[in-house]
Amino acid sequence: MGRPERPVAAADPALEKLARWLRDRRHAAGLTHRELARRSGYAFSDTTFSRATTGTRVPRLPVVEAYARACGAPVEHARGLWRAARYAAYRRRHPGADVPRPDSVYNRDELIHALRQLYHQAGAMPLDEMERRAGRHGELPHSTLHRMLAGRSLLDLQQLDAFLRVCDVTGGEWEQWCLAWRRVRRRHEVLRAGDRLTRTLRAPTAPVPRRLPAPTEPTGEAASAPPPVALAMPLFRRPRPARAAPRAPVPRA
Known part of the structure; x- marks a missing residue:
């Protein structure tokens, strides 16, 4: 015989419903918390399973699923009760929260x-x-x-x-x-x-550069004529001014 369980101390109806459902499933299966731990492959300890039904806080989802699975209870239903308890705690902190359609x-x-x-x-x-x-x-x-x-x-x-x-x-x-x-x-x-x-319409348009016409290829006689030879032009130089002749010395009287 294990020690008697304390009453569920949940302040939230959704959490209390989850805790009582887990307890009822264990009592219906006639198992102790140690036997639950053994059936779960010791994924969680008997202390963890015991705390899951106190109603003081929402247990973790893997704990709830392992608890229900060890009792042979429907896991989907246990998951739904867990979600309802978690969402109720969230709604208490955010009263106006709701899921839009x-x-x-x-x-x-x-x-x-x-x-x-x-x-x-x-x-x-x-x-x-x-x-x-x-x-x-x-x-x-x-x-x-x-x-x-x-x-x-x-x-x-x-x-x-x-x-x-x-x-x-x-x-x-x-x-x-x-x-x-x-x-x-x-x-x-x-x-x-x-x-x-x-953005494309508002972007400033750059001016289109003018293109010079491409040079045309000469045809006929102009094509066979040799290219014109550029004549060398002498450079034009400005003439230098002539130097003035030196003045003769003026004889003194």
Whole structure:
């Protein structure tokens, strides 16, 4: 017999729901925390599993998934409860936060804001964890995610697909987000083409240099005639003035 568990001390209903669900799954399986650790291959200790159900803070997602898997409970449901608890904590810090509808997104800034809110709604897991869950190496780099969340770049369509899969967005909602991305991309390309045209029209035009007509080749007799010989002309020199004759000395009286 282990020591009795303390009552759940969660101040948030979503966190309390997660903690109670985990406890109920363990009690239904008839397992102790040590047995949970053994069933999980000691990926986490019995102390970590015990703290996950106290309700003092939201546990990490891998802990919740390992807890549910060891109890034979549905992991998808556990992941949904974890996301709800994380999003509730985020909403307490940001009361006005909400995920915009994809069909209301029309420009780049709106799309980045909407994906940022979707990231928090999905639990805001660490970026390297999202990269690992995306699958293949480089499919969703955490550095690219960081730039997108900071508003410095936009995901391409393949990266958006991986992002939505990690956030468990599927079906019609997945299609709506892809349509929003295509709409924003098309608008961005049109605006960029308009900016290039405006810069071209405003650029000062350089004067076109006049071209002298090309010399024509002589034909007929002129073509067979020898080229004219330039005559040497003597240089013209200005004559020097004549020197005055020296005066004779005047005899003295």
